[in-house]
Amino acid sequence: MSGYTAHFKVWRGDVKGGDLEDFKVDVNDGEVVLDIIHRLQATQAPDLAVRWNCKAGKCGSCSAEINGRPRLMCMTRMSVFTPEETITVTPLRAFPVVRDLVTDVGFNYQKAREVPAFVPPPELGPGEYRMMQEDVDRSQEFRKCIECFLCQDTCHVVRDHEENKPAFAGPRFLMRVAELDMHPLDAAEESGLDRKKTAQDEHGLGYCNITKCCTEVCPEGIKITDNALIPLKERAVDRKYDPLVWLGSKIRRRSS
């Protein structure tokens, strides 16, 4: 075991303001950043506020910015830093601070409510659903999302632009629209809901200019831009500019 003493800077404060605080703290072999934050709590700063839960990269609670990069603290190993390096941990920048590393992520819950839910096909009862694996693969990729909101935090549309928040759902919830749109049995269209159109008109897809920042920070490795946003954009564009294609697809689907 090769232990050493690391230099940490952790942002401490609340809605009124705050600053980086310096800590010297022990690091042991195999540890992750969240272990160090916990050690600070147990030994030096018992009231240091941090959100966490599973400590295994499955729940998406311990999101923060480590040396400026949005990451899960539980999945950031100390071995990626040199012992000499100062490690700076700050709260997610796109959301209002509550205290220390904890931010108010209510924006995301609000956006979640604005995406209409799965519409079950009226003609099928429970147990009657039949879907092929290759047809559910695409939506399943998006359902791997652990809602850590790192993509929401990093997306430049809202990161430093509070004013865009009302009109923009963010990558996570545009991906949710794509997920439902690609669900083989979602009956939204039959019920008069055009999900692709809402992505454009109601969830701000047009703000996205596919810089792939969201994909880069996704701890689940979901190809948000390539597999969710771009396909959604392509189809939204089809519909927006070519009503005949839209009408055609509608008729085809009905008669098949």
Place this chain on the structure above:
Amino acid sequence: MSVVDRQEWDVVVVGAGGAGLRAAIEARERGARTAVICKSLFGKAHTVMAEGGIAASMGNANSHDNWQVHFRDTMRGGKFLNQWRMAELHAQEAPDRVWELETWGALFDRTKDGRISQRNFGGHEYPRLAHVGDRTGLELIRTLQQKIVSLQQEDKKETGDYESRLKVYQECTVTRVLKDGSRVSGVFAYDRETGRFFVLEAPSVVIATGGIGKSFKVTSNSWEYTGDGHALALLAGAPLLNMEFVQFHPTGMVWPPSVKGILVTESVRGDGGVLRNSEGERFMFDYVPDVFKEKYAESEEEGDRWYEDPDNNRRPPELLPRDEVARAINAEVKAGRGSPHGGVFLDVSTRMPAEVIRRRLPSMYHQFKELADVDITAEAMEVGPTCHYVMGGIAVDSDTAAARGVQGLFAAGEVAGGMHGSNRLGGNSLSDLLVFGRRAGWHAAEYATGLAADRPPVDEVQVDAAAAEALRPFSAEGVEPDTGPPENPYTLHQELQQAMNDLVGIIRREGEMEQALEKLAELRVRARRAGVEGHRQFNPGWHLALDLRNMLLVSECVARAALERTESRGGHTREDHPTMEREWRRVNLICRLTDPTGGLAATDPVRGQIDLTRETTDPIRADLLALFEKEELVKYLAEEELYE
């Protein structure tokens, strides 16, 4: 004393994991105005960590499967101590609960003909677990979360307010169930973010808070698992059942130290992974107990053939119930045949092509790669037992999920006892959450509606007492100046975890458990002096100081019950009483608070806070017994039961 914000609901659900959310959905759909209150953010509950799947005898992968077979497997897994009516309802209703999830948008992995795929798991006779790769819990929680949102969308349309009929209070902790006589009147809670206290008045409270693993040092459980619901029930006067049964999952990570205990899914073995010791031997063949001898392969060849041809071969012993596998690993390590970091080897790399591993076990691949620098497609994992689940819990009525003795109190999921007997089968937890979450929500709503205007009032004195109790850690110094200095809650927690791990862990001995009770008594006295710095706004030290009360209460239940049960069965292994005794099968151990009126006044270390009594279980219904061969029953049932 305190001006505390109050709101009125019909049903309050404490906990937002699978059971809590399913209960809330049911209660709201039956017309009850329902509040859910949870310690974490909505959608982060411990259920997300469930990996393998949901057990339900849909018969998609093997058409021989049905509820009777599932019931049999569940009873065998629990060594016949299960509250059999729960096991029956669970087996019967699980398929409907899974299919229902599809109508709410869940996307399970599929069979070739487009139905829900089902995988093999320990103790299940047929492939039975509906799954999504190895992230089934996430799919479950997200589906329920999204169903709740969809109900809120409906309410918005109708009333203009998303939260008019169903509201989630996230990042809030309940510290007391309030009562009017023997009836529930509401809950007392604090908001973690602001530290503000509030009361939710409601005639029905569903406890769905999960387990107790954070009382142990090596655990797969998250910080939330501090036994809150168990303690809330005790404090409200409801008894706990069979708390000695704690499941140590056989395969947790053992290295590096900071991830020790994190779960390695049983699917690894279900899909073909094997356990080996340092000599390269598949040791599980040496550990098949007599009661399971006829059901498991005797040679590696037969075990390997079973994956392709299950009708003509028996399953490999790596797929024995979890208690058996955990004990075997423990014994191998003790005998000096362990891996370098004190576990054994779990290998899929020599059993499946790399690309199949990455597809079927993506989270495991990711977890080992990221956290341990181990590529599971190229080398074996090191694994060892980790505290995973508590079979014991709040004693409930099988059909209604009502807690005993307290009107209006219900419990579902891990916090409820009985369903799994002495040991839970993998996959039976997620189905348990859905089956009994729904039942709890249903009966909680029905009870609340039935009361009409006759609602129990909230007692102001109880609210003040609860507020004073919650504020105590801020004035720890000076409360009782003669008793000692304030204690660091983190230190107390670490000492508790170490004691439970070492003294009431996977293998138990009388002397050690007595020692544990002494240690718990000492910690209890010291915990009264747990002090915190800072203020009430999002203060983890304060939260932990309050959670300690619950962990100490529940740990005492575990230790007292474990000391009392002088046999080994399921998740309770006594080195000094190594065999399963048929006489003990009929015995339930019931824990109650010694002094329910005095709260936490009892600091007498000898007396303790928990009273333990024995109870005789209900005889198993004849038609359910008839599902088993007589030769099998004689291994479990006492003489008298067989003749009845």
